[in-house]
Amino acid sequence: MIILIISLLNLDTRTAFHWLIAEPVFLIPILSLIAGIPFNDNLLFLTMMYLILSVNTLQLGRHTPPEYTAGASASFILYAFFNADVVNAFLLGLFASYLADYIYTVRLTVNQYIMKAVKNPGFAAFMSLFVGFIAYAGLFRLTALAGSHLSFLRSSNSAMMPLLFIPVLSKMFNAKIIQNKRTMLAGALIMVLIWIFIIK
Amino acid sequence: MDFYNKVILFIKSHFIQTVMTRKHMQGNGYDLLTGGHISGYINSNPYLAPIIYGFLRIGSDSRTKNLIASASAVMGDNLIWNNFKPIVLLLAGVLLLTAGPLYVIIPLIIYIAGVSVLRFTGYSYGSSKERPDELFEEQAWVKSIVLLRTIKFILMGIIYLYVILQLALYLNTAPLYVIITILIAGIYIILKRDIDFLLLIVIILTANMIK
Numbered sequence: 001m002i003i004l005i006i007s008l009l010n011l012d013t014r015t016a017f018h019w020l021i022a023e024p025v026f027l028i029p030i031l032s033l034i035a036g037i038p039f040n041d042n043l044l045f046l047t048m049m050y051l052i053l054s055v056n057t058l059q060l061g062r063h064t065p066p067e068y069t070a071g072a073s074a075s076f077i078l079y080a081f082f083n084a085d086v087v088n089a090f091l092l093g094l095f096a097s098y099l100a101d102y103i104y105t106v107r108l109t110v111n112q113y114i115m116k117a118v119k120n121p122g123f124a125a126f127m128s129l130f131v132g133f134i135a136y137a138g139l140f141r142l143t144a145l146a147g148s149h150l151s152f153l154r155s156s157n158s159a160m161m162p163l164l165f166i167p168v169l170s171k172m173f174n175a176k177i178i179q180n181k182r183t184m185l186a187g188a189l190i191m192v193l194i195w196i197f198i199i200k
Numbered sequence: 201m202d203f204y205n206k207v208i209l210f211i212k213s214h215f216i217q218t219v220m221t222r223k224h225m226q227g228n229g230y231d232l233l234t235g236g237h238i239s240g241y242i243n244s245n246p247y248l249a250p251i252i253y254g255f256l257r258i259g260s261d262s263r264t265k266n267l268i269a270s271a272s273a274v275m276g277d278n279l280i281w282n283n284f285k286p287i288v289l290l291l292a293g294v295l296l297l298t299a300g301p302l303y304v305i306i307p308l309i310i311y312i313a314g315v316s317v318l319r320f321t322g323y324s325y326g327s328s329k330e331r332p333d334e335l336f337e338e339q340a341w342v343k344s345i346v347l348l349r350t351i352k353f354i355l356m357g358i359i360y361l362y363v364i365l366q367l368a369l370y371l372n373t374a375p376l377y378v379i380i381t382i383l384i385a386g387i388y389i390i391l392k393r394d395i396d397f398l399l400l401i402v403i404i405l406t407a408n409m410i411k
Contacts, residue, residue: 026304121219124232
């Protein structure tokens with residue numbers, strides 16, 4: 001059931017609505033509330049990692065980056081329902097992001113056939129939504145199968161956690177931050193206060 | 201356009217990218233939105249589609265259509281994808297850190313309300329303009345982008361420092377991996393490239409084997 005809900009929500013990213021509801025920073029907390037899973041430090045870690053990746057990713061016309069929203073969903077499924085270690089959940093989620101991008105590319109071709117077969121644009125949109133839903137459901141079912149059959153996903157070397165920061169750091173500092181150094185430092189100063197007075 | 205048709209247009213505008221193809225990009229979505237009035241190749245910003253429809257309602261040549269679509273894509277990238285969307289995501293991140301997971305709903309509602317206003321009033325705005333250069337040239341658009349960009353970088357400063365502090369916390373437990381992380385990320389930052397996913401897998405599997 002949760003796979004069907006996640007598949008429906010993922011249609012928001014590139015198919016319809018574009019309400020950002022499938023963005024990791026919204027999806028993971030909302031799903032943890034729906035599924036009754038406590039929002040712990042590991043889920044916060046996953047959310048923040050995918051948040052940085054998502055913020056620094058821009059879809060421009062035909063250029064499509066990895067679909068990090070689908071990756072975050074896959075990571076959540078693995079971590080929350082199959083007890084996968086957070087390191088493995090993040091890595092497999094990243095892999096799912098790339099797979100989802102291939103699915104999107106295939107869907108562009110499938111849409112071409114749908115438009116040829118169906119003349120009514122409303123019905124064609126419905127068919128395309130259905131195909132998209134099935135594709136996401138397939139991807140997340142595959143994720144669930146991996147979670148239930150690959151027992152090594154449940155164990156990992158937690159000391160490796162810093163390595164997961166590599167893609168995030170390279171994304172962070174490849175953005176145009178030099179020109180906006182002072183504005184960002186103002187934000188960093190706010191973070192220092194938040195860290196001292198709220199987080200600590 | 202009466203209220204009923206505006207609502208129908210508003211609902212249809214949510215499906216502008218649903219039947220996207222490489223050949224026509226959002227052309228099939230425009231076909232659905234405009235009842236066949238606009239079709240063929242068109243690549244624009246999905247939120248600004250009603251503005252384009254409003255402007256082209258009387259009928260225009262394909263050159264004007266492409267010009268307006270390109271202008272909307274540039275405006276949409278600058279206003280929404282590059283600034284408004286990151287602000288909403290980063291604000292949700294800040295609320296997640298400071299207030300708790302329930303509060304992420306606030307920026308989500310702000311975003312949905314903002315883009316819904318754009319979609320609902322877009323047709324009227326587009327149809328009130330006579331010349332293509334009037335559509336996105338108003339000072340209000342430019343001022344909004346400048347303001348949003350400032351807010352975005354302040355929020356980026358907050359979240360980025362949080363990530364760096366989190367990494368720094370591992371200095372106590374796994375200093376070697378922190379150094380390896382900084383070295384590899386540093387090389388990719390200097391090369392101005394994104395890390396290759398397969399390389400990351402190799403690094404982590406190797407680290408796991410060494411364990």
